[in-house]
Amino acid sequence: MSPGYAQNSSESTVLANTAAQAERDLRQSFTNLQFEDFGPAPIKGPIYQASAGGRIIYFAPESEHLLFASVFDKNGVNLTALAQEAGTAERLKMxxxxxxxxxxxxxxxxxxxxxxxxxxxxxxxxxxxxxxxxxxxxxxxxxxxxxxxxxxxxxxxxxxxxxxxxxxxxxxxxxxxxxxxxxxxxxxxxxxxxxxxxxxxxxxxxxxxxxxxxxxxxxxxxxxxxxxxxxxxxxxxxx
Missing domain, CATH: 3.40.30.10 (Glutaredoxin)
Known part of the structure; x- marks a missing residue:
């Protein structure tokens, strides 16, 4: 086995283990949902939150993705809605x-x-x-x-x-x-x-x-x- 092949095989194993753990975490954190499949997303790197016209959006600069989505925590709290409400409260002050x-x-x-x-x-x-x-x-x-x-x-x-x-x-x-x-x-x-x-x-x-x-x-x-x-x-x- 060549060193390059061994390294690629090792990386694949790590990625597979990481994905498997992530899927387990997902199912354990959100037990009220039924998931049919699970796999990698096209988004890479850190994700940042921004506001545009009163709407909360998310940006992943590494893969240049813009996400129009709602983010929920494991207790079902809509964090995106909370951020929008906070932004609206600031606007009302003006x-x-x-x-x-x-x-x-x-x-x-x-x-x-x-x-x-x-x-x-x-x-x-x-x-x-x-x-x-x-x-x-x-x-x-x-x-x-x-x-x-x-x-x-x-x-x-x-x-x-x-x-x-x-x-x-x-x-x-x-x-x-x-x-x-x-x-x-x-x-x-x-x-x-x-x-x-x-x-x-x-x-x-x-x-x-x-x-x-x-x-x-x-x-x-x-x-x-x-x-x-x-x-x-x-x-x-x-x-």
Whole structure:
């Protein structure tokens, strides 16, 4: 047997033993799951945690893999969700409700909403909120405008904020109305700039972005919104 062959054989044995031990550890730590197979993953080296747009992601630089996943400990605790909640709590500290455009009754569940007048999903979300309100399930929306994605977003946001009836102007623009002349005013422009700074500091990168009951939701995720509304109604009923 050549030295090279003996070394390769020894390494293979070590790797096989390591894999076997890892499989045993997996089955012992997560006894509530049934595993059909077990084998090596393409990921190599250490894995790091990062946050992007309020979402926790994992990066393995050695194999250049990006993982969009949830990490659980052996007790079933979702560590990824805990990290996201901590990040959202930090964002909430940056948000000044006085800077928002409020829409909806004060007694309704509060939704923090980062939105763009030219975002089609934001407009769909506005229609959704209107439908919920018609069902007798309104929300109190604290609106912050994201103006760095579409070229006319800042001007339309300023138009809304410079209107005497801001809620009516908001609904008109989000319904697709294109005013012949967009209103301008120093106060509206300053508020758009304040919103822009908040968007940057809070790391909001897409629209719509919602904060519901301390949870950050990226995009128009109807199932998650419905779950929030259901929990909010349950909380009101038990008071």
């Amino acid at each position: 948000i000044d409700p006085a800077q928002a455009l409020p829409i909806g009754p004060q007694s309704a569940p509060t939704v923090i909403e980062f939105t763009d007048p030219d975002c089609p999903y934001c407009r769909a979300l506005d229609r959704y909120w209107a439908a919920k309100s018609a069902e007798g399930k309104p929300v109190r929306r604290l609106i912050y405008f994201v103006s760095g994605i579409h070229p006319e977003a800042a001007a339309k946001a300023e138009h809304i904020l410079c209107s005497s009836d801001k809620e009516t102007a908001f609904k008109a623009v989000y319904a697709g109305s294109a005013p012949a002349v967009l209103r301008t005013c120093p106060e509206g422009r300053a508020r758009v700039e304040e919103h822009s700074k908040l968007v940057t500091s809070a790391g909001v990168s897409g629209t719509p972005t919602l904060i519901l009951g301390g949870k950050l939701i990226s995009g128009f995720q109807q199932a998650e919104i419905e779950a929030f509304l259901s929990s909010a109604r349950t909380a009101d009923a038990t008071r």
